[in-house]
Amino acid sequence: MLENPGWLFVAATLLPLISFILLLIGGKHWGRVAGWIATAAIGGAFILSAIGAAYYLPHSGLFGHSHSSEAKPASQEEHRGASHTHGARREHNHGHEYSSLLERDPAEPPWQGGLVWAQTSSGESGQATALRLGFYVDGLTVIMFLMITLVATLIHIFSTGYMAEELQPQVEDHQAYAVRAGRYPRFFTYMSLFCFSMLNLVLADNLFQIFISWELVGICSYLLIGYYYERSSASNAANKAFITNRVGDAGFIIGSAILWTYCGTLTLPDTVRLQRNAKGEMVRELEPGLFSRLRMPNKDTHGDPLPGQLDKYFGNFVRVAPIKPAAEVADTRYRLAENGGWVLVFGGHFHGEDLTEETAIAASSAPTNMGLSVMPYWALVLAGIGVFLGCVGKSAQFPLHVWLPDAMEGPTPVSALIHAATMVAAGVYLVGRAFPLFAPEVLLVIAYTGAVTLFIAASIALVQTDIKRVLAYSTVSQLGFMMLALGVGGWIAGLFHLLTHAFFKALLFLGSGSVIHGCHHEQDMMKMGGLYEKMKITAVTMLAGVLAIAGAPLFSGWYSKDAIMVSALAFVVHHPQHILLFLLPLITVAMTAFYMFRLWYLTFTGKPRDEHVYEHAHESPWVMTLPLIVLALFSVVVAWGWPPWDPHASALEHYLDHEMPIYLHPDADNPLQDAYLAPVRKYAEQPEAFPEIQLPDPHTLAGLLALLSAGIGFLLATTVYYWGYLDPEATQQQFARVYTFLWEKWHFDAVYRWIAVRPAMVLARICRWFDLYVIDGLVDGSARATVKISQWDGKFDLGIIDGLVNLTADIIYAVAAWLRHVQTGLLRNYVLFLALAAVGIFALVSYILALVG
Amino acid sequence: MASVGLTQYLLIGAVLFVCGVVCMAIKRNAIGVLMGVELVLNGASVNFAAFARFHEAFRVEGQVFALFTIVLAAAEAAIALAIVLNFYNNYLTVDVDSAEELKG
Numbered sequence: 015m016l017e018n019p020g021w022l023f024v025a026a027t028l029l030p031l032i033s034f035i036l037l038l039i040g041g042k043h044w045g046r047v048a049g050w051i052a053t054a055a056i057g058g059a060f061i062l063s064a065i066g067a068a069y070y071l072p073h074s075g076l077f078g079h080s081h082s083s084e085a086k087p088a089s090q091e092e093h094r095g096a097s098h099t100h101g102a103r104r105e106h107n108h109g110h111e112y113s114s115l116l117e118r119d120p121a122e123p124p125w126q127g128g129l130v131w132a133q134t135s136s137g138e139s140g141q142a143t144a145l146r147l148g149f150y151v152d153g154l155t156v157i158m159f160l161m162i163t164l165v166a167t168l169i170h171i172f173s174t175g176y177m178a179e180e181l182q183p184q185v186e187d188h189q190a191y192a193v194r195a196g197r198y199p200r201f202f203t204y205m206s207l208f209c210f211s212m213l214n215l216v217l218a219d220n221l222f223q224i225f226i227s228w229e230l231v232g233i234c235s236y237l238l239i240g241y242y243y244e245r246s247s248a249s250n251a252a253n254k255a256f257i258t259n260r261v262g263d264a265g266f267i268i269g270s271a272i273l274w275t276y277c278g279t280l281t282l283p284d285t286v287r288l289q290r291n292a293k294g295e296m297v298r299e300l301e302p303g304l305f306s307r308l309r310m311p312n313k314d315t316h317g318d319p320l321p322g323q324l325d326k327y328f329g330n331f332v333r334v335a336p337i338k339p340a341a342e343v344a345d346t347r348y349r350l351a352e353n354g355g356w357v358l359v360f361g362g363h364f365h366g367e368d369l370t371e372e373t374a375i376a377a378s379s380a381p382t383n384m385g386l387s388v389m390p391y392w393a394l395v396l397a398g399i400g401v402f403l404g405c406v407g408k409s410a411q412f413p414l415h416v417w418l419p420d421a422m423e424g425p426t427p428v429s430a431l432i433h434a435a436t437m438v439a440a441g442v443y444l445v446g447r448a449f450p451l452f453a454p455e456v457l458l459v460i461a462y463t464g465a466v467t468l469f470i471a472a473s474i475a476l477v478q479t480d481i482k483r484v485l486a487y488s489t490v491s492q493l494g495f496m497m498l499a500l501g502v503g504g505w506i507a508g509l510f511h512l513l514t515h516a517f518f519k520a521l522l523f524l525g526s527g528s529v530i531h532g533c534h535h536e537q538d539m540m541k542m543g544g545l546y547e548k549m550k551i552t553a554v555t556m557l558a559g560v561l562a563i564a565g566a567p568l569f570s571g572w573y574s575k576d577a578i579m580v581s582a583l584a585f586v587v588h589h590p591q592h593i594l595l596f597l598l599p600l601i602t603v604a605m606t607a608f609y610m611f612r613l614w615y616l617t618f619t620g621k622p623r624d625e626h627v628y629e630h631a632h633e634s635p636w637v638m639t640l641p642l643i644v645l646a647l648f649s650v651v652v653a654w655g656w657p658p659w660d661p662h663a664s665a666l667e668h669y670l671d672h673e674m675p676i677y678l679h680p681d682a683d684n685p686l687q688d689a690y691l692a693p694v695r696k697y698a699e700q701p702e703a704f705p706e707i708q709l710p711d712p713h714t715l716a717g718l719l720a721l722l723s724a725g726i727g728f729l730l731a732t733t734v735y736y737w738g739y740l741d742p743e744a745t746q747q748q749f750a751r752v753y754t755f756l757w758e759k760w761h762f763d764a765v766y767r768w769i770a771v772r773p774a775m776v777l778a779r780i781c782r783w784f785d786l787y788v789i790d791g792l793v794d795g796s797a798r799a800t801v802k803i804s805q806w807d808g809k810f811d812l813g814i815i816d817g818l819v820n821l822t823a824d825i826i827y828a829v830a831a832w833l834r835h836v837q838t839g840l841l842r843n844y845v846l847f848l849a850l851a852a853v854g855i856f857a858l859v860s861y862i863l864a865l866v867g
Numbered sequence: 868m869a870s871v872g873l874t875q876y877l878l879i880g881a882v883l884f885v886c887g888v889v890c891m892a893i894k895r896n897a898i899g900v901l902m903g904v905e906l907v908l909n910g911a912s913v914n915f916a917a918f919a920r921f922h923e924a925f926r927v928e929g930q931v932f933a934l935f936t937i938v939l940a941a942a943e944a945a946i947a948l949a950i951v952l953n954f955y956n957n958y959l960t961v962d963v964d965s966a967e968e969l970k971g
Contacts, residue, residue, distance in 0.1 A: 839970025841900065841963040845891040
């Protein structure tokens, strides 16, 4: 037995990183081997995750608890009665049992570890500021790891077939009219980095580490969407994805900064760290994470229970108001107030007696490890909205959804990876992971964002003809479902749908990839039709995906969509003013069924509309169909429980139920219930506890309504596109306005072009002008001046300095040239010179002597 | 007739010297040039001998120098004739004007 199985997941995270580094160094020359390395790495990550999951299984909600599938009571009545008992076992979730975390066996989940890599001050001073690199593995992490690594492995295997033509030294790109070198290894290099980033994101125990992975995921999506960068559409799409995500990430970093400022940490769960105490000994000390700092624990850090009269605050944000508003900030004392403008931050080391209904509460305005501090309530809301804005960008929610459909420009396996397992899942995952941070106002924003997104995206998907675009908008829409579910407190439903959606959306994308591959890169459904005869495996597996996403009974999507509808209904029952949050998804379920069956009918049934495409169509090789079959299998059974025909007996749902943040559990023995959402959850789980609500059982009601809605959508699609009773062309012309509006995607691109792209372009042009004429002018001017000065200097050097030196040499040369003629070489001349010289000297001496003389 | 004195000897020596110099300066034949050299040396010898005869201070030294000069002349002739012979071997002529390779 491993001491801390969490390290298995760390190893699983690092495997794709190792593959990335290997491929980065040498991948260029390895060809097909590069694909094998990447596939082996992610496959190894899957095996490690599976081993880790095996370690986790005994601790999960599936076995040894009242919800084990064998013991599940068949009738709904009993089943809900049993749900009473499991609440007590969820205490480990966020470590509100402060002392238990210190004494806990590290082999007990959640598995934690990590190190502090930046600490600006010690905990002793009270100022808490430390950045961690750590891991936190609970059931959500485990199931996300399994899903990501499994889907990614299948996509890798699929890619080794799909990307095979990149192995040629020369690849002709028909869309960019360019011939270029094959880039097979590069694809797998990026894929490995992508997988590493995503796994690290899920593994991280603090917002900062999540943010790092967040950005890595962003850059990987940029690199992969722009994989065919010769095509301007692909490079534009890559830019769009990256820039749109920047908007969201700005929100994320602002949210993180707010939490950092007021809470002094970015770690989400409670952690244990080694600390030097006053005597200089190293002691294990508990450091509360963001959740425990913001939501009131029911015990203080010494493990003593807090006063009982405060129990209505346990698990909630505690709002306070200053007693004397104008007092000095440092001395301000607070009292508990229903709608106070401040929220208490529980820094640890506080005593129970500090907190009573009557006494004035002393709290500092700066984050501390030694007691209580406060943060403004609006900052808490802003931080939540900021973090959620990051998720809006990553998970392509309204109004930042525009990048996802364009991301279809990447190779199809990338679309599958982005849409199923990695990028868009990151946003939903983070909302789920950081769920306890969100104030009710933020949750409402999340719910409405999801509702608007799911409706808009589904309506656009109704009219698209590009097979991948339909799937892209369906992804946006399904992500909207997840966000809506999370926003209305359906934590389980949202993440449940994330997991089932991962499988059937990966299946649908790989299926569309197979179709596109088989039709020689034809993506327009209007040119397909009748392909069932040509590619039976693809057609059947895709039908499984279509049924799953449409919510057909017994397919995985049915269970998760049902859970979402129940959550929405329960919320609407409690907050009737938000009835839209139930109606919009209900209508959208019909739209989903319609556009998905439309896609399937247009592609696989009817008469071939383009003979050329039809004749050349062929089934894909087994490396591509095998992942399809596996995914189809998973799309059907992943949510099954016993009995399968009970939509609320799903094993996966019960697994997630055990992992739900403790604040949401409505059981009477859970002391940490959230006042806003726990009643909603209680109604969803035990409607009989609310006799005053005169409605049928929410499960039956929501389930039937959703099924009815999906059935209408299915029938309509079949009528129009299979039986041909209605001519789609005529309908188009009848509703030309609506059709154009939807075809133009609600004019989002046009609006963004006017409010964002155009001004940016104008600004860019001004900057370009400034750069060209002012900056470049200065630079060029100084360069030109330098050249001129150098020229003058060169002339001086050449003319004067060199001139003088050369002049000396020239003079000497000239003298020498003249003197050389003396040396005639004639012996007789020398004799003559000697004689004459002798005579001359003689004459000179005589003359001098005579003068002296 | 006036007695023959130092002056006449010096005069003869000078004439011999000048004849030798002129001979060296105008002869193209190497042998002729050597002859001129002999004349110059002999002119010098006459001077030494004359001083040894007519000047008390040079009684011995003059004669010694004259003898030296004769030996010198013999050695010079031996070396010079060897040079001339070699020159002739290389150029098949004894014309000193053709030996101008060292001109500037």
